[in-house]
Amino acid sequence: MKLKDCLEADVTVSAPLLRKEPGESWKLAYKKGFIPESLYKFYVAVDYFSLDKCPKFLNDTQNILFPHLEAAIEIVKSSFEDYYELIDLMKKYDKDSYTPIKEIKREAFNKNATKLFNRCFQILMINMYSIFDSTAEAIAIILSWGKLGRGQFSALIKDVRDDLGRNNSSSIVKIISLEDKYIKDIKNVIKEDIFAEHNNEWYELFKLYRDKQAHFRRFSGFLLHDKECNFYHFLPREWPYYFQQDISYSKNVKSNANNNLEELFSELLMEQDIFEYCDGLYKKIYNLTNRIFIILTEAFKIKKDSKCDINPDIQKKAALLKRQYKFRNFNESISK
DSSP, X not given: OOGGGGOOOOOOXXXXXXXXXXXXHHHHHHHTTOSOHHHHHHHHHTGGGOGGGOOXXXXXXXXXXXXXXXXXXXXXXXXXXXXXXXXXXXXXXXHHSOOHHHHHHTOOOOTTHHHHHHHHHHHHHHHHXXXXXXXXXXXXXXXXXXXXXXXXXXXXXXXXXXXXXXXXXXXXXXXXXXXXXXXXXXXXHHIIIIISGGGTTHHHHHHHHHHHHHHTOOXXXXXXXXXXXXXXXXXXXXXXXXXXXXXXXXXXXOOOOOOOHHHHHHHHBOSSOHHHHHHHHHHHXXXXXXXXXXXXXXHHHHHHHTTOXXXXXXXXXXXXXXXXXXXXXXXXXXXX
């Protein structure tokens, strides 16, 4: 099918752009507790992203910042919603998967269930981290902290880490801008929820899972059973890890394999199974996101109510967001 064959219609359909109340999906997500309360309050504060409610400080010449902010917020919302669907699917595929006990008892299993379980876990890790990256995009739009259009929460983490490495004990009184004040507040949230010692590198391990699931698509999970022969998935706390690392094979030389499996697993694996881990991860991200959007909502309201103009720097960044590519179609002669 060619584009030219689909350009004869004289009617277009889109979702309503002028809104006077929250969308049904937003009301349902809030009612069910799928999304943080502050995210919903932010959605209300921006007047449900109604086209006629764009504040002056986001009114760029290309009319791209306000809808771009909406796109970022919608990703945060949908990622929280998708968590429940993906977890339910993981539990279903886990129940249907092969285990040696099922084989011994000749119980039915789905030979594709393990592959589908791993696929859902991959999407879940990517989705949950997209909450952070989309939140970073919202921060870049509202507070000009971070690179607009890149959505890199990791860059904000690096800034905070760099701050911790500097000597900030200067007694000099500094006058800070409104944006700097809220950036400092968000940095303090990150320090408390990610860098404080009691956090035990949960973020670093989560980012590792996300990166490897997005780019490498492999993780060495372990399936272990309890005394009742119920099987559970456990994730490693290091990468890379391959089973071959602790297996030794030789006909003539005494094996150096690690025969103490309890010690090996205790050192290698996290102490909770994959479902307990995902539940804890969800709550951690939920609470962190809630704290950040409390700050963003306050900042947005002040900038909107004061009718402040758009920052010239964000105007320039918005102009650089768009890029058009030359490609139009694959040449049929090349494909042959």
